[in-house]
Amino acid sequence: MKQFSNRGSFLLIIALVLLVISGILVISSRFNNQEAAKSPNASSSSTPSSSSAFSPTPTPTPSSTVTPQNTVKAWDIFQEYLAGIKAHDLDRMNKIVYEKIDPNVYCKDMGLGKDACLSMIWSVVDVMSKDAEKQKEGDFINVSEDKNQIIMATNIFPDGDKRYTKNHIYFVKSLEGNTLVLGYGTSSWGFSGDELIAATKDSDGDDLPDRDEKCVYGDKEQYNKPYCTKTNPNSKDTDGDGWWDSIEESAKTNPNSSQSHPF
Numbered sequence: 016m017k018q019f020s021n022r023g024s025f026l027l028i029i030a031l032v033l034l035v036i037s038g039i040l041v042i043s044s045r046f047n048n049q050e051a052a053k054s055p056n057a058s059s060s061s062t063p064s065s066s067s068a069f070s071p072t073p074t075p076t077p078s079s080t081v082t083p084q085n086t087v088k089a090w091d092i093f094q095e096y097l098a099g100i101k102a103h104d105l106d107r108m109n110k111i112v113y114e115k116i117d118p119n120v121y122c123k124d125m126g127l128g129k130d131a132c133l134s135m136i137w138s139v140v141d142v143m144s145k146d147a148e149k150q151k152e153g154d155f156i157n158v159s160e161d162k163n164q165i166i167m168a169t170n171i172f173p174d175g176d177k178r179y180t181k182n183h184i185y186f187v188k189s190l191e192g193n194t195l196v197l198g199y200g201t202s203s204w205g206f207s208g209d210e211l212i213a214a215t216k217d218s219d220g221d222d223l224p225d226r227d228e229k230c231v232y233g234d235k236e237q238y239n240k241p242y243c244t245k246t247n248p249n250s251k252d253t254d255g256d257g258w259w260d261s262i263e264e265s266a267k268t269n270p271n272s273s274q275s276h277p278f
């Protein structure tokens with residue numbers, strides 16, 4: 016899964032490993048960058064408090080909400096995913112993630128055998144899950160869903176010394192109607208006020224800041240640039256294939272090509 020944390024270098028490290036691990040990590044790579052500064056520890060983000068939530072951007076209005084095709088809530092699926100990690104049960108985890116992990120091929124390029132590969136995978140994913148386990152369903156108040164995908168996100172909230180954080184969980188729905196975890200991540204910013212508002216403005220509500228879509232950044236966002244998506248900041252689905260820009264970016268499909276999509 017993904018884990019992202021600050022958009023600083025620290026996450027980059029974690030994200031790289033995690034990305035390898037699964038689609039969940041994918042999300043993190045995107046979220047990681049918006050902060051300029053040092054990287055906080057990915058697992059150090061505090062649980063958001065709705066009472067202290069600071070939302071510099073309007074809460075996205077859920078777009079075309081539909082009844083999920085299966086009766087299991089997305090949040091419960093995410094908890095099952097975390098339980099699979101906690102139990103170090105790869106089969107259990109793979110049943111509900113978008114990007115399956117096969118330890119026989121996953122670490123091939125690293126020259127690791129199956130056992131060493133699994134050990135590496137769990138060591139990385141455990142860090143993410145420990146942070147994710149602290150999250151509360153009620154904090155993910157920004158929910159967008161349609162027939163293909165679900166985005167759950169918290170508001171942006173103060174998180175330590177001059178830092179602001181937002182947590183995100185992405186899901187995609189398979190052709191069979193199963194909801195799969197695409198990624199979990201944390202975005203952090205090391206600045207506030209007008210700079211934070213400008214950096215996090217999301218005109219189309221696809222959970223990608225305008226700046227990431229337009230690839231135009233402020234002075235304190237030097238780490239963002241590798242994550243620019245070159246997508247339309249006024250359309251959740253730039254290529255019109257039914258999959259939102261942020262989902263495609265996390266799933267590693269091309270948000271600018273209707274021929275490329277998760278399913």
Ligand SMILES: [Ca+2]
Pocket residue numbers: 217218219220221222223224225228248
């Ligand atoms: Ca956007």
Ligand SMILES: [Ca+2]
Pocket residue numbers: 219221223228246247248249250251252253260
């Ligand atoms: Ca967009």
Ligand SMILES: [Ca+2]
Pocket residue numbers: 252253254255256257258259260263270
């Ligand atoms: Ca699309």
